Amino acid sequence: MTEYLAAVDIGGTNIRASVASIDGIHSKVKQDVMRVGDENTVPRQVDNLIAEACKDAGIDKKRISGVGISTCGPFDDNPRGKYELVVAPNICEGIARKEGRNNDWTGFPLRDYLSQSYERVEAGNDCTTAVNAEHMFGAGRGYDVVAYMTISTGIGGGVKSHGKLVLGRRNAGHFGHHKVVPNGRICGCGIRGHLEAHAAGPAIAAIYEEIMNRKIEVVDPKDKPKYVFDQFRRGDFVARRVISEAAGYIAQTLANVSADHDVQAFIFGGSMWNDKDVLQPLIEERFAECVHPTLGKDVAFKTAELEDRLGDIAALTMVLPADWVGAWQKTQPWQKPLETRVIKD
């Protein structure tokens, strides 16, 4: 019987860890990602954070039988290990960053490292774990074939079909890397015309600025996409064109995901979905112009329900026993506020 589990959520800037039992989440800690050292620096940091979370929960680390991990992806083979490497460009500066590097990692062996200390370790990228969580506890409950799409600074996705996560070799569900425009804009991955390069937040802001031939003036550059949505609502013709085009590419991708997976419910999250009053009707309308009529029949468009609370819950779904799922559907432990202790370097 599983007594305690740990959740680990690795983002581009910080790492969160928590400890849970069937009764709920007992402790939460977070710390900035460590970027200096050898390839085991991040795995070691994760292990320490689990220990810190155990301390806060008042339990011995040895009582943790499983660790569920949610990471910014992707994954690749680990030629020197049993499990996969996490090859996150935001953390592994050897992948893309050329100057002022903190490290030259091209990947880190998270699962191999943690498997030395814990019975069961399972990792998924944050969209894979999200679709799992939404299917168990959120907007995806009751559907057989669910796809999750996050629209934010990037566009990602995950699919759960008939109770199983779709993983492919390891990196299935990268909806942001559907090619939608021949010879289009260059994506972060280096390929032209991917969805992410045409419809994610930064793309919408950049395309708007290019057409207007002026920079969007907002205090925080992160608010630029929101500015374009506000302009849309004010009737700005360029904003309408830019967002409508982006919605078209999103819809095209959803239609193709439907062709591949015959999806029953799409669930949307991410910062741009805060503007769903604008985005959702456009996407649904264009979806009908793109999708095979049989595949588009009775498809639900839903908003993610767990979102802010996804981190630890989503990570935990990777190792959650069935009896915990049943219990948590009733008790909804993610609803209970619990402070996160910030650990300084």
Added chain:
Amino acid sequence: MTEYLAAVDIGGTNIRASVASIDGIHSKVKQDVMRVGDENTVPRQVDNLIAEACKDAGIDKKRISGVGISTCGPFDDNPRGKYELVVAPNICEGIARKEGRNNDWTGFPLRDYLSQSYERVEAGNDCTTAVNAEHMFGAGRGYDVVAYMTISTGIGGGVKSHGKLVLGRRNAGHFGHHKVVPNGRICGCGIRGHLEAHAAGPAIAAIYEEIMNRKIEVVDPKDKPKYVFDQFRRGDFVARRVISEAAGYIAQTLANVSADHDVQAFIFGGSMWNDKDVLQPLIEERFAECVHPTLGKDVAFKTAELEDRLGDIAALTMVLPADWVGAWQKTQPWQKPLETRVIKD
């Protein structure tokens, strides 16, 4: 223990049935599809064909414990039955045909009908059963994530991932209905810009004819795509443009399928793959321009091995016990020639 199984392969013009044991295929019959009568006409015909195949095999129909079916799709809910309806536009003239109809069916309850007589009945569309067969006995052996694409008068597909067929609600794998061109050519399903409308055989011939402003003159109109490929080899600039563009759309779709499924091996079949000397290098080159580098890494492009023999073998894979699979991998019963008895109306 399974003693005898029946295979049923339903095409647009005829239906084939065969009887098999672990020792191989014992009999094969075929008959033109019956188009007049009630919605049980085709299911009843299938049952009769199984009886005819049993007669040829010299066994009692009652000894058939399972029926595997391969059909031209798609499928839809059966509001009056337990299983799905086959909603094949080529057979169910109520779906699309307006004049000179033989029937007004919009679907037929194949599995519900046959389940009255047989213990186990499983149906898949012909690309789903094809990927299953290629994975068990053909070019897909040894791969964890396999996608099959047929390029012919239409474009279809199927995916098998970690031992399981990807079915979605029922109709997953319709690669021909990926949207690849905004406001493109009208597809058979009514939507603009689907892959099938831009890259299947008839599309290639039609686009060539439009650009040349003359009809391709061949004895059999089915040979028109082949003519365009021959012109490609002769250095015809228009043929090069038309085929290269089609290959680009196919590659774009494969890249998107990779994003969705993280495919390890693509297997190609269908009449247009006879011209793979032209098509394959173009597709592979364009694929590299479309796919996320991690998802495109070490992807195999293979030619279907079973093709002509797919019909009954593919249908059987839907109900094949594991011990038969092991035995057949050694004995390869599909290699043994066996005459098909044609049954007249």
